[in-house]
Amino acid sequence: MESRNQIWNHLDELKKNEKFSVPTNYFEKMSINVQEKITSENKPEEIPNIWTILKPALSLTLFVGIFALIIRFGLLLIPSNYSTKEDMLIDNDEMLYNQFHLIDWDDYENTSQSDSTYQSELDDYIIAYGGDLDFIIED
Amino acid sequence: MSINDENELLQAFKIESTKHYAFNNLMLKYREMLYFHIRRILIIHEDTDDVLQNTWIKVWHHLEKFRGESSLKTWLYRIATNESISFLKRKKTLLFIPILSVEKELSKSIEDDVYFNGNEIEKKLQKAILTLPEKQRLVFNMRYFEEMPYEEISSVLGTSVGALKASYHIAMNKIEKILTAN
Numbered sequence: 666m667e668s669r670n671q672i673w674n675h676l677d678e679l680k681k682n683e684k685f686s687v688p689t690n691y692f693e694k695m696s697i698n699v700q701e702k703i704t705s706e707n708k709p710e711e712i713p714n715i716w717t718i719l720k721p722a723l724s725l726t727l728f729v730g731i732f733a734l735i736i737r738f739g740l741l742l743i744p745s746n747y748s749t750k751e752d753m754l755i756d757n758d759e760m761l762y763n764q765f766h767l768i769d770w771d772d773y774e775n776t777s778q779s780d781s782t783y784q785s786e787l788d789d790y791i792i793a794y795g796g797d798l799d800f801i802i803e804d
Numbered sequence: 805m806s807i808n809d810e811n812e813l814l815q816a817f818k819i820e821s822t823k824h825y826a827f828n829n830l831m832l833k834y835r836e837m838l839y840f841h842i843r844r845i846l847i848i849h850e851d852t853d854d855v856l857q858n859t860w861i862k863v864w865h866h867l868e869k870f871r872g873e874s875s876l877k878t879w880l881y882r883i884a885t886n887e888s889i890s891f892l893k894r895k896k897t898l899l900f901i902p903i904l905s906v907e908k909e910l911s912k913s914i915e916d917d918v919y920f921n922g923n924e925i926e927k928k929l930q931k932a933i934l935t936l937p938e939k940q941r942l943v944f945n946m947r948y949f950e951e952m953p954y955e956e957i958s959s960v961l962g963t964s965v966g967a968l969k970a971s972y973h974i975a976m977n978k979i980e981k982i983l984t985a986n
Contacts, residue, residue, distance in 0.1 A: 669980055669984070672980065672983055672984065673980075675925065676925070676926075676929060679922070679923070679925070679926055680948070680949060683840060684920060684921050684922035684926050684930075685840060685843045685844070685849075685919060685920055685921075686919045686920070686921055687839070687849065687919060688849070688919070691853075692835050692836060692839070695835065695839075695853065695856065695857065696828065696831050696832070696835065698857060699831065699857050699860045699861065699864075700824070700827075700828070702857065702861055703824075703827075703861065703864050706861075
């Protein structure tokens, strides 16, 4: 009991002086910091004008637009052998016609039944290009 | 305007032209008291500084709503205490420190703290206080070091006077045991 009281008496003596300390001029600086924070919080926020808000969106739109125009007109600048679209279609038809009619039908007839690779390729070709298989056989 | 007259300070705070002046006077009156209250909870000076500044900024924002139902000192202590406890909780969460280890960390920091001028027995006392549960620690600090009446502590912590007396008694016994064991 006595030692218990001794401890507290000793501590009571010691607690008269604050044992935690602070850096020099801490309280003055702290007060200034708080005031500065409060002042900066109270500053009215700058209201952005309409141009500031729209600028990024307009820039993006402009960029996409220019890019689209480059793609659109850039393709037209690529040199073409055809003066019109019709010319191009006629040329394609001619090519198909030639492919079909340049088949050597003698070769086809002479082809043995065992040459299935050649025959199946020919059949595929006719089917692919809309040919009438019955007509060819009859012919 | 007298720095000691709280009513005058509060009235001056409500007027735009004297608001900053009144607030400065309020800080001048209570800044040290609040600092050491927070410091006893957080131990580390840098943490205390952060929390103290946040406390004053909260006071700035809410002082106009202060209705005078409790004393201004009690109201300030309540904000400072809540801010300190929230800070400790955030520290535990952010640093992924287990709840029991924060107090161990603080206990270690007493050893290295250049802003702690106590002798060995005072260091032991601080370490012993850190072993107490949060509420007991708050009660012990406010009662023992700050010599606050139980009624004031009750107003700060929102706990009945009877419960506070019991907490303080338990805290004293625990500390005694630790100190006599060493």
